[in-house]
Amino acid sequence: MKRTAIIGLLLIVFLAFSTVVRIKDIAKFRGARDNQLFGVGIVVGLNGTGDGGTLNSPLLANMFKNFGIPITEADIKSNNTALVMVTADIPAFYKEGMRLDVIVASIGNAKSLENGVLVQTPLYGADGNVYAVAQGPVSVGGSDVKSSINLQKRFKVTGYIPGGALIEREIPSNIVDDNSITILLMNPDVTTSARVALAINEKFQSRLAKAVDPSSIKVLIPDAFSDDLITFLSIIEEIEVVPDQPAKVVINERTGTVIFGGNVKIADFTLSYGNFVISIENGKIDEKQATISNLIAALKALGATPQDIIGIIQELYKAGVIFAEVKIM
Structure with missing residues (x-):
């Protein structure tokens, strides 16, 4: 037996209050804008999960040379180091001596940056100048959780250093x-x-x-x-x-969610969908316009599933009776 939803805005009414x-x-x-910084550095102290020296050996050799230690690239091939890209955002008006959070990501074939330490790395702006220097222990998140639930494993080749960069030069604002x-x-x-x-x-x-x-x-x-x-x-x-909010509906079919912003209005229509017959008659009961809010609330009250609601909204959008932008993800 089909269930009928007649929306005259008397069944369920949502009062829309403007947000101040x-x-x-x-x-x-x-x-007053953020600026992006980047640099290339070395993470050391890895427990055999690094690059194996293929990419980072030249950088390490130059580093030792600056310290007056004569050493060749072949002498420092190790699985305990990894070549990484270091990035950070510097907000406007940040001064010398203040700190920034840093993201570290493996460039080579390292398997994990866990427990590694980033060696002092200069961070450059788009103009080629050094604005900060990053260094510190890399965090890749909490411990792996063993559970019967299918949880996503940690991504260990990207890490984070809270407050890991020290600003050396202010960006003019x-x-x-x-x-x-x-x-x-x-x-x-x-x-x-x-x-x-x-x-x-x-x-x-x-x-x-x-x-x-x-x-x-x-x-x-x-x-x-x-x-x-x-x-x-x-x-x-x-x-x-009171900012104006454009009428927009976002549908995520994968998660079964519908997000709508603004006062999304709908025109008169009659639709038969599965066990539902939906009929909209604007102004027949009071002089208000039917909205997506009223429609979804009425459908939920009648036992519609998220998939039912998404399917109905998609059909209404195809029919041109929804006065809003509809984005399907």
Whole structure:
């Protein structure tokens, strides 16, 4: 016997409350950005799980030469060392002496970096200058767990060194341009950009901000803050806005999950799917529009499985009755 879901927004109603957030949580200042660092180093102290000296011998030979120790590449072929790529991100305004987390990944045929120690490795920026130096014991995670459950084994040729890099040079950052700053939205959106500019102008009771495009808002620095930029920036960061959320549905068929953002509305339709007959009649009971939220809640109440719900949403998307972007993973 088929089950019928008639959605008139009386069966189940979800009230959508707009989320108020700080500008700090959805945007950054132009010029205040992270930079990527990288270098090539040697991990030593491995228990026979290294490269075997094929790749790292020349690097080790040069290292010993710098210490005044005459040694050839053939003399230092060992399974206890591994050639690795070392990477780190340096945030804006980080100063000399501060530390960064480091990721270490094997370049050669090492089987594991477990219990190894990274030898002092210079980390370069895109301009070729050294900005940090990395060194320290490599962590590859906790111990292997023996269980009847099919758990994924640890990946031992990639490791992590918390606070393993010491900054030697600050990367210059400049967020002021022509007596103004620019706010960059992390998720560009025309409506959100306009709302941010409006909120800033209302806060300072002056037309300081202008939305330039969906991702950037230009803000003039008032004379009162000409010598106190940090205070001005902190006030802007704490201003609250309601970001606009585009209607979007993301379906993951592998995990059986459906994620939807924004007020995803649907048009009138009637669909027969397996044991379900779904009928949408907008405005017949009250004057509200049917949404994906209402549809999913009603289907779950009738015992629909995640696979049923995903299949129904896919069919509705093909029929063109969902007013949103649908992404299937």
